[in-house]
Amino acid sequence: MPEVNRAAATSVVASHVVTGDEAGTVWTPGEVVWADGVIQYVGPPARGPVGRRIEMGEGVVFPGFVNGHGHAAMSLLRGFADDSRLMPWLTEHIWPIENRLTPEDVEVGTLLAAAEMLHAGVVGFADMYYFPGAVVRAAETSGLRAMVGRGLAGGAGAQAAVEEAVALAAELAGRGGRVAGWLAPHAPYTVEPPLAAMIAEAAQRHGLAIHIHLAESEEEGQQVRDRAGVSPIGWADEVGLLTGRTVVAHGVYLTEPDIARLARSGAAVIHCPTSNLKLGNGVAPVIALERAGVTVGLGTDGPASTNRLDPFQEMRLAAWLQKSATGDPAAFSARDALRLATRGSARALGWDSGVLAVGHWADLAVASWWAPHVVPHADPLSTLVYATTPGDVRYTVVGGQVVVDDGVITTFDEGAVLRESMNRARALTPS
Numbered sequence: 001m002p003e004v005n006r007a008a009a010t011s012v013v014a015s016h017v018v019t020g021d022e023a024g025t026v027w028t029p030g031e032v033v034w035a036d037g038v039i040q041y042v043g044p045p046a047r048g049p050v051g052r053r054i055e056m057g058e059g060v061v062f063p064g065f066v067n068g069h070g071h072a073a074m075s076l077l078r079g080f081a082d083d084s085r086l087m088p089w090l091t092e093h094i095w096p097i098e099n100r101l102t103p104e105d106v107e108v109g110t111l112l113a114a115a116e117m118l119h120a121g122v123v124g125f126a127d128m129y130y131f132p133g134a135v136v137r138a139a140e141t142s143g144l145r146a147m148v149g150r151g152l153a154g155g156a157g158a159q160a161a162v163e164e165a166v167a168l169a170a171e172l173a174g175r176g177g178r179v180a181g182w183l184a185p186h187a188p189y190t191v192e193p194p195l196a197a198m199i200a201e202a203a204q205r206h207g208l209a210i211h212i213h214l215a216e217s218e219e220e221g222q223q224v225r226d227r228a229g230v231s232p233i234g235w236a237d238e239v240g241l242l243t244g245r246t247v248v249a250h251g252v253y254l255t256e257p258d259i260a261r262l263a264r265s266g267a268a269v270i271h272c273p274t275s276n277l278k279l280g281n282g283v284a285p286v287i288a289l290e291r292a293g294v295t296v297g298l299g300t301d302g303p304a305s306t307n308r309l310d311p312f313q314e315m316r317l318a319a320w321l322q323k324s325a326t327g328d329p330a331a332f333s334a335r336d337a338l339r340l341a342t343r344g345s346a347r348a349l350g351w352d353s354g355v356l357a358v359g360h361w362a363d364l365a366v367a368s369w370w371a372p373h374v375v376p377h378a379d380p381l382s383t384l385v386y387a388t389t390p391g392d393v394r395y396t397v398v399g400g401q402v403v404v405d406d407g408v409i410t411t412f413d414e415g416a417v418l419r420e421s422m423n424r425a426r427a428l429t430p431s
């Protein structure tokens with residue numbers, strides 16, 4: 001790394017570096033060096049001069065996870081109204097509380113989620129929620145990357161909400177930070193065709209990405225077919241919401257023509273296995289989607305329907321569900337699951353993270369592999385995906401900034417956020 005200012009560079013040396021590249025390269029031991037927010041070196045330990053070197057010993061450096069779908073502030077509603085079906089869960093439990101949320105609630109809830117994600121090695125998240133300005137403030141405070149959009153649904157004020165989303169995206173693009181805006185129509189059952197057309201037109205005119213829940217439940221599919229005579233994917237395609245920059249959350253109930261439409265449009269799908277299982281919504285056809293050329297990423301969905309923002313849990317479930325659905329344990333490997341959580345989600349969001357390679361964003365995490373549940377390290381990919389937990393993560397680095405340093409969040413007061421979250425959740429939810 002001859003042209004790098006070595007005093008400004010940071011490096012980590014560990015017994016394992018899982019690069020997450022297409023060839024599945026693993027260095028044992030390995031070193032990763034970054035400066036100016038970009039990876040400068042990946043390979044065997046070179047131990048050249050740097051401003052700071054982290055010596056991890058028995059541990060793993062890996063590409064930071066990208067959480068491709070969620071509603072971060074719903075962490076305040078964690079554990080409330082569990083064990084219910086999607087529609088009654090939304091209409092009887094979640095929406096009445098959400099009507100009372102303030103921007104301050106959303107900012108604190110998003111910081112709570114950010115703390116949880118940072119401790120789990122997440123470097124960025126995709127969001128859809130209310131009060132996007134509050135989500136932006138929390139994301140910027142946390143140091144995480146984020147795609148932020150107000151959930152757009154029908155009713156009075158929908159047009160103004162679209163205009164506000166466009167203005168926020170333009171403002172964030174002008175700022176050039178780690179947080180960007182997008183258009184987030186909620187779902188086919190909450191977005192009427194005129195609003196869908198307005199969003200599609202705005203996305204095209206301003207070059208914005210779209211984030212939408214599609215083909216999540218059987219009930220949704222039935223509703224859309226009864227109303228529009230097509231599947232949710234078909235509906236989205238016909239109203240112009242399926243573009244090369246569309247990120248579809250869930251994609252569980254898909255026909256072969258749906259998968260072909262997704263592939264043709266260039267839209268990506270974010271698989272949310274925990275949420276799908278918990279709400280009894282079935283198994284997304286991940287293998288068929290990838291085989292058709294669709295980019296598939298991984299997401300937690302909101303903490304109210306997932307309870308934990310844990311990419312390790314999502315990777316394990318993604319692998320196990322595909323093995324179970326196909327009856328073939330070789331059909332979907334640890335490496336496949338890691339790809340979804342890193343490169344897959346990053347590609348879906350248009351980010352340059354998800355792989356440890358020279359020139360890419362320095363978005364990475366480091367976990368200790370010195371604990372009973374991760375020793376020995378017979379196969380590093382297996383250990384990372386099937387055995388590692390958020391509690392093992394010691395460092396999370398976003399754009400070269402060490403945001404979790406030896407287990408401590410450096411960007412905000414985690415204890416204060418926990419206390420404030422408890423107070424606000426108590427006030428919001430009936431006991």
Ligand SMILES: [Zn+2]
Pocket residue numbers: 069070071213249301302
């Ligand atoms: Zn969702």
